[in-house]
Amino acid sequence: MSAAALQLRALSRQFGTHYAVRGVDLDVAPGEMIVLLGPSGCGKTTTLRMLAGFLSASSGDILLDGASIAALPPHRRDIGIVFQSYALFPHLSVARNVRFGLEMRRVPRAAADERVAEMLRLVKLDRFADRLPRQLSGGQQQRVALARALAIRPRLLLLDEPLSNLDAALRQEMAREIRILQREGGITSIVVTHDQSEAMAMADRLVIMRDGVVEQVGSQEEVYERPATPFVASFIGQSNLIRGRLADAGTLVTEGGARVALAARYAGAGAACLAVRPESIRLAAKGGSAGGVVRLCTYLGAVLEHVVRLEDGTDLIVRGAGERHEAGARVSLIWSAAAERVFDADDRPAAQLAEAEPAMTGGQQTWAR
Amino acid sequence: MSATAVVSQPHADPAAALGRAAVLALIAAGLLIIFVPLLLTLYLSLFDEKLILFPPRGYTLAWYPAIIPNFGGAVLVSLELAFGAVIGSLLIGVPAGIALSRYRFRGAGIISTLLLAPLTVPGIALGLAIYLFLVLIEIGTGWPLTGSLLGLILSHLIVTMPWVVRLSVASLVNHDRAAEEAAASLGASPVRVIWRVTLPAMRQGIIAAGLFAFITSFGNLEMALFLVAPGVTTLPVAILEYLEYHIDPLVAAVAVAQMVLIALLLLVLDRFVRLGQVVR
Numbered sequence: 001m002s003a004a005a006l007q008l009r010a011l012s013r014q015f016g017t018h019y020a021v022r023g024v025d026l027d028v029a030p031g032e033m034i035v036l037l038g039p040s041g042c043g044k045t046t047t048l049r050m051l052a053g054f055l056s057a058s059s060g061d062i063l064l065d066g067a068s069i070a071a072l073p074p075h076r077r078d079i080g081i082v083f084q085s086y087a088l089f090p091h092l093s094v095a096r097n098v099r100f101g102l103e104m105r106r107v108p109r110a111a112a113d114e115r116v117a118e119m120l121r122l123v124k125l126d127r128f129a130d131r132l133p134r135q136l137s138g139g140q141q142q143r144v145a146l147a148r149a150l151a152i153r154p155r156l157l158l159l160d161e162p163l164s165n166l167d168a169a170l171r172q173e174m175a176r177e178i179r180i181l182q183r184e185g186g187i188t189s190i191v192v193t194h195d196q197s198e199a200m201a202m203a204d205r206l207v208i209m210r211d212g213v214v215e216q217v218g219s220q221e222e223v224y225e226r227p228a229t230p231f232v233a234s235f236i237g238q239s240n241l242i243r244g245r246l247a248d249a250g251t252l253v254t255e256g257g258a259r260v261a262l263a264a265r266y267a268g269a270g271a272a273c274l275a276v277r278p279e280s281i282r283l284a285a286k287g288g289s290a291g292g293v294v295r296l297c298t299y300l301g302a303v304l305e306h307v308v309r310l311e312d313g314t315d316l317i318v319r320g321a322g323e324r325h326e327a328g329a330r331v332s333l334i335w336s337a338a339a340e341r342v343f344d345a346d347d348r349p350a351a352q353l354a355e356a357e358p359a360m361t362g363g364q365q366t367w368a369r
Numbered sequence: 370m371s372a373t374a375v376v377s378q379p380h381a382d383p384a385a386a387l388g389r390a391a392v393l394a395l396i397a398a399g400l401l402i403i404f405v406p407l408l409l410t411l412y413l414s415l416f417d418e419k420l421i422l423f424p425p426r427g428y429t430l431a432w433y434p435a436i437i438p439n440f441g442g443a444v445l446v447s448l449e450l451a452f453g454a455v456i457g458s459l460l461i462g463v464p465a466g467i468a469l470s471r472y473r474f475r476g477a478g479i480i481s482t483l484l485l486a487p488l489t490v491p492g493i494a495l496g497l498a499i500y501l502f503l504v505l506i507e508i509g510t511g512w513p514l515t516g517s518l519l520g521l522i523l524s525h526l527i528v529t530m531p532w533v534v535r536l537s538v539a540s541l542v543n544h545d546r547a548a549e550e551a552a553a554s555l556g557a558s559p560v561r562v563i564w565r566v567t568l569p570a571m572r573q574g575i576i577a578a579g580l581f582a583f584i585t586s587f588g589n590l591e592m593a594l595f596l597v598a599p600g601v602t603t604l605p606v607a608i609l610e611y612l613e614y615h616i617d618p619l620v621a622a623v624a625v626a627q628m629v630l631i632a633l634l635l636l637v638l639d640r641f642v643r644l645g646q647v648v649r
Contacts, residue, residue, distance in 0.1 A: 054550055074553040075562075081554045087547035091569045100565075101555035145551075152555060 004063075005030040005188040006051075006156055011060035013046050013212075020046040022212040023060070031186040033179070035199040038209035039235070044192045047209075048158055051190060053077050064155055075104070077156075080149030084161040086141045088133035094144050095120065095129040101152035119147040122181065139170045146178065150185070157182065157189040163198050175201040196236055208232050229347045233275035239341075240281075240316045242274040249353060252342070256312025260290045264337035265353040271345040278305070278319035280339030288332035292316065294325045308333060407628065414621035421616055432622035440623055442600070443607035446518070447587055450603060453522035454586040455579050458529040462582075463575060465530075466537020467567060471546075484534045487527045492591030499524045500595035516598025524592045529582035536581065540574020541567070580638055584631055 006028040013021040021043040028034050036044035049055040051062060053074035062070045069077050080101075088097050098119050102112040120126045123143035133141055142162070149157060162178060163171040179202055182189050193199050199206055206223050208215045208231075216228035227233035230241050244254035249265040252274050260274065282288075283306060292308040295315065306318040306325060316333065325331050342350045413421060417429040436444075462484070468474070469481050487495060503514040503524075514520035544567075552566045553559070568575070590605035597606045604627065608620055 052550070052554055054553075073559075074550070075556050075558050077554070078556075079554055081551060083547040083551060085545055085547050087545055087551040089548055089552070089566060089569075091572075100552065100557075104552075104556035104561065148551075148555065 003030070004028060005032070005065060006190075007061075007063040008047075009061040009063065011047065011050060011062065012058050013043075013050060013055060014058040019212045021050070024209075024214055026207060026214070026217065028188055028190070030188055031183075032204045033182055033189040033191065033202060034205050034207055035191040035193060035203035036207045036209060037193055037196060037199040037203075037235075038215075040194055041211075042209040043212035044194075044209050045160065046212075048160060048190065048192045051156070052079055052081055052158055078152065078154055079156045079158060080152055080154030081158045082142070082145045082149050082160065082162055084164060086133075086145040086165075088141055088144055088148070090133055093130050093132060094125060094136070097133065097144055098147045098151050100148060105152065115151055119151045122150070123147045123177075138166055139174060142166065142174060143177075146181070150181070150187070154187070157187045159189065159191045161193050161195075161198075162191060162202075164193070164195065171198065172201065178202065206236075208235065210235075226349075227275065227341060228349060230273045230275055230343050231347070233277075233341055237277060238317070239275040239277050242276075242314060242316075244272060244274070245270055246272045246342070246350075254310070254312050254314060256310075256314060258290065258310045258312035258314065260310075261288075262342065263289060263335055263340045264342075266342050266350045267353055268344055268350055272350065273343040273347065275341040275343065276316075276335050276339060278317040279303075280335050281316070281318040282320065282334045283308070283318055283322065283325055283331045284334050286332050288334035290333050292331060292333065294327050294329045294331055296327060297324055299324075306331075410621045410624050410628075414618050414625045416618045416621075419617055421618060432617075432619045433626070435619055436623055436626055439611070439619060440604060440607055443602050443604045446521075446601055447604040449518060450521050450525060450593075451583045451586040453518065454525035454529045455582045457522060457526050458533045458582045459575065459579055461526070462530050462533030462578065463537050463568075463571070466534050467541070467563065467571075469534070470538045470541040471549075471567070481534075485531045488531045492528065492589070493594070495527060496524070496591040496594055496596075499527065499592065503596070515596055516601055518601060520596050521593055521601070521603070524596055525586045525589060528589060528592055529585050532581040532585060533578040536574045536578035537571060540571045540577075544570045576638060580634065583634070587627075587631070 004027040006026075008024050008026040011021060011024040012019060024043075024047060026034070036047060038044050046055060050057050053069070053072060057070055060070075061068050064077070064079075089100065092100070095116050098116045099112055102115060107115065116129075117126065120129055123146055125140060125143055125147065128136060128140065133144065136144065142165070159178070163174055166174055175198065181187075191199070191202055193202075200220050203220065205217060205219055207217050208223060210231050216223055216232045218226075218228075223232055223236050227236060227239070230239075233239040234241055242252065242254055242260065244252045244260070246266060246269045247253045247259070248269075249267070250262050252260045252262055252272060254260065262274070266272075290310055292310045294306055295309050296305075296307040298305045300319075303319050303321055304324055308316050308318055308331060310316065318333065337352065342352075344350045414432055415428045415430065416422075416425040417427040417431070418425050465480070465484060469477055500515065503520050506512065507514050514523070548570070549562050549566050552562045557565060588605060589603075590609065593603040593606050594609075597603060602610070604623070608623060612620060
């Protein structure tokens with residue numbers, strides 16, 4: 001517990017009567033990179049601004065290395081920030097930008113010179129020390145912002161949408177670079193983004209937020225394979241969500257009245273939501289969980305994408321290598337118990353009963369967090 | 370000019386061509402209205418006449434050397450006054466501009482209105498009101514404000530301040546607030562953030578504000594009219610007083626000298642800031 005570098009305790013922020021962030025709890029291990037991920041308005045940026053000290057928390061606490069920083073102004077927090085717009089000082093050279101934090105800390109000249117040179121080497125900008133920010137490309141400005149934030153040896157590094165202003169080609173490269181620097185420096189970091197590929201590329205653990213509340217915390221595998229809510233299932237990757245009710249342990253009746261034979265058996269009854277990823281569904285001539293009619297078949301290169309309409313009018317997307325089924329063809333949809341997620345009326349995962357297909361039990365895990 | 374335009378666009382819409390001609394005519398009219406009085410003033414200042422008679426008997430540069438003995442003192446007072454007004458309005462107006470554009474606080478709207486309102490009041494009314502106000506203070510406290518340089522500077526602040534506040538606010542409109550947050554996160558206290566990040570970002574706006582304040586103060590007649598005293602007279606007031614008894618080309622020479630002074634100031638400043646960018 002005390003090993004955590006950063007702890008958020010029931011952190012909340014209200015604007016009027018609206019909660020932008022509500023009861024966020026999080027422990028971040030030293031050197032860990034956490035990505036706050038969610039659609040706009042989910043509270044991730046508000047959380048970041050509370051960490052930085054630009055916004056005060058309405059309630060809850062922020063502990064950095066065990067001590068509360070919630071009451072400290074931004075300039076006493078020793079937190080490095082890389083802004084989405086980079087926010088370089090336009091009137092200062094690259095070297096003076098990087099040096100800014102050291103000057104504020106009254107680091108002696110020689111030591112500061114050395115540190116600036118070291119940081120510029122680290123981000124491969126030593127040749128650009130005397131340039132002004134506007135003379136640099138976006139990627140280079142991003143590196144200056146990173147070097148400036150790291151020069152103060154921050155206790156925590158915050159990155160706000162760090163890749164969103166870069167060309168697609170540069171993003172992966174920059175993500176790798178940031179990741180390597182962060183790993184090697186052992187810098188505890190929080191990244192905020194709405195882009196799931198950016199999140200996947202950078203995170204040790206993901207924090208999925210929605211409407212100010214944390215929906216799930218976990219590794220890439222966990223949030224992808226064992227989403228905690230239907231929202232996570234559809235936000236990370238893609239999922240077909242089918243709402244209905246559990247007629248019995250193994251059957252979901254959709255809102256439109258179609259019957260879906262589930263791959264596993266579930267405890268409980270009543271309203272439920274089934275989530276299956278397009279790439280987990282296989283099309284066959286007969287059998288399977290449900291039947292439908294192909295509406296569209298699209299060749300996407302590596303895979304084929306079929307849109308299949310169930311008898312109640314629900315459209316499911318199916319993606320994968322395999323046989324082509326033309327529009328109008330009747331097909332069966334098959335998926336494994338491991339690929340299937342059923343959520344109960346409260347959007348919590350329903351437990352699969354042990355008697356599920358024996359072959360699949362190896363891939364199953366307890367879903368309770 | 371128009372011939373080449375027609376040739377290069379043989380299929381030009383006649384309505385568009387007419388529109389272009391109208392715009393050119395307007396520009397020409399504007400330039401005429403601005404420059405004809407200036408050129409006439411320059412012309413008059415060269416007349417070799419005691420009274421302004423047309424046509425003149427001859428031309429002379431003699432009016433120019435006569436400026437110093439007649440108006441030298443007033444020019445000096447006006448320069449001192451303008452510098453005082455510039456410094457005073459920058460010291461108050463720039464922080465006010467930062468506060469108005471950076472922070473949300475109760476009464477921001479009222480302060481903004483108050484700072485900008487003097488632009489809407491006729492100058493002569495303001496001048497009279499300020500005079501009465503200063504007289505009341507003088508009666509109450511015994512401080513000799515009317516007829517003093519300090520009184521003049523205080524009154525000019527009212528008309529120079531709106532320019533400074535407006536240009537300060539405008540210079541921060543496009544400034545990325547994240548730069549200030551970045552500075553804070555790097556360890557800069559709020560005062561150092563303003564000193565190291567906000568003010569440098571406002572540099573062009575501040576220079577332009579100072580320039581406008583200077584020109585406004587230097588050319589202002591109404592605020593000073595009631596506040597001057599023997600020995601403490603500004604150039605516009607001195608010119609007005611001179612015109613009561615003399616109508617000779619000396620006044621035109623003074624006007625030309627004043628124009629040249631301000632034009633030089635603009636040229637020098639244009640080397641430091643692109644005035645065209647600041648004043649839109």
